[in-house]
Amino acid sequence: MPELPDLEVFAANLQKRFKNKIVETVEVSVAKKLNVSAAELKDAVEGHALEKAVRDGKTLQLHFKNDAIVGLHLMLHGEIRPLDEAIKYPIVSFHFKGGDGFALTDFQKAATPTLNPELSEIPDALALTPAYFTDLLAKKKVQIKVLLMDQHHIRGIGNTYADEILWEARISPFSISKAIPEKEVKELLKAIKHVLSKEAKDIAKKLPVDLHGEIKEFLRVHRPDLEKSPTGAKIIIDKKGARKTYYTDEQQLFTL
Numbered sequence: 001m002p003e004l005p006d007l008e009v010f011a012a013n014l015q016k017r018f019k020n021k022i023v024e025t026v027e028v029s030v031a032k033k034l035n036v037s038a039a040e041l042k043d044a045v046e047g048h049a050l051e052k053a054v055r056d057g058k059t060l061q062l063h064f065k066n067d068a069i070v071g072l073h074l075m076l077h078g079e080i081r082p083l084d085e086a087i088k089y090p091i092v093s094f095h096f097k098g099g100d101g102f103a104l105t106d107f108q109k110a111a112t113p114t115l116n117p118e119l120s121e122i123p124d125a126l127a128l129t130p131a132y133f134t135d136l137l138a139k140k141k142v143q144i145k146v147l148l149m150d151q152h153h154i155r156g157i158g159n160t161y162a163d164e165i166l167w168e169a170r171i172s173p174f175s176i177s178k179a180i181p182e183k184e185v186k187e188l189l190k191a192i193k194h195v196l197s198k199e200a201k202d203i204a205k206k207l208p209v210d211l212h213g214e215i216k217e218f219l220r221v222h223r224p225d226l227e228k229s230p231t232g233a234k235i236i237i238d239k240k241g242a243r244k245t246y247y248t249d250e251q252q253l254f255t256l
Helices: 004-018 038-045 130-139 144-148 159-169 182-206
Strands: 023-028 050-056 059-064 069-073 079-082 090-096 101-105 112-115 236-240 243-247
Touching (some): 004 059, 004 079, 038 069, 090 112, 130 144, 144 159, 159 182, 159 243
Antiparallel strands (some): 059 069, 079 101, 090 101
C-alpha cells in the first residue's frame, strides 16, 4: 500500500507530466465509488486544465483551473497507471488533449475518486505543530503506534512508516502515548518529519517520472528481508491479524 512518501512522489510526477494539460474525456468505469454521478464529474473536469497535483493526507488531489478538485484515495491496492501502459481494473480514467492520460485502478474496486472533497481540520503528518502533537499525546492512553496511524488525529502515517518513525525516535511501538516524556515527544515529532521527508526525497530519485511502484530499500526495520537494524539490533516482528509491527529492543517502552 502506498504511504505518504510514495504519494508525495506520485503527486509531484503527476504535476510534472500533466500540469496545464486540458482534460478531454473522463471515463468512469466504477461509478459506485464516486460521491457524485459520472455526469457531474465529467461536467466539472472535462475541458479544464490541471493546475496542480498535490498530496493531502493519504489522498492525491487534482486541482483544476476552474477550482474543481478531484481526490484520489488508492486504498490498499489502488494504483495510478499512465494510459500508455496496459490498463486493468480501471476505476476512473483521465484522457488529456494530445493523447496522454492516466487511470486510477484497483483489482478490488476499492480505490475512491471524490469530487471536491471536504477540507479536513485534522493536521497532515508533515504539518504537525509541537503544541498540537504534545497536547494530543498527553490526552491519549493508547499505544503510540496506534495513535500515529489514527487518521482521525494525524493524517498520512501508515503501518510501515509508523515503525520507521518509532525506531528512529527509539520509542517502543507499545508505549502508552501519555506516558512518553516531553523530551521524547519532541524527538518523536522531529522523527516524523525527518523520516517522511527523507523517504520522499530518496524515492523521488528512484522514481523520477513514475506514477506507481513502491521502493522499500530505504526502510531500516520494516522489511521482512532484514534481520538487524542499521545499528545491529535484532529486528522483532509482532503480528496481530494481518498487521505486522517491526521493532528492536533499542526502543524504550514507556508505560503508566
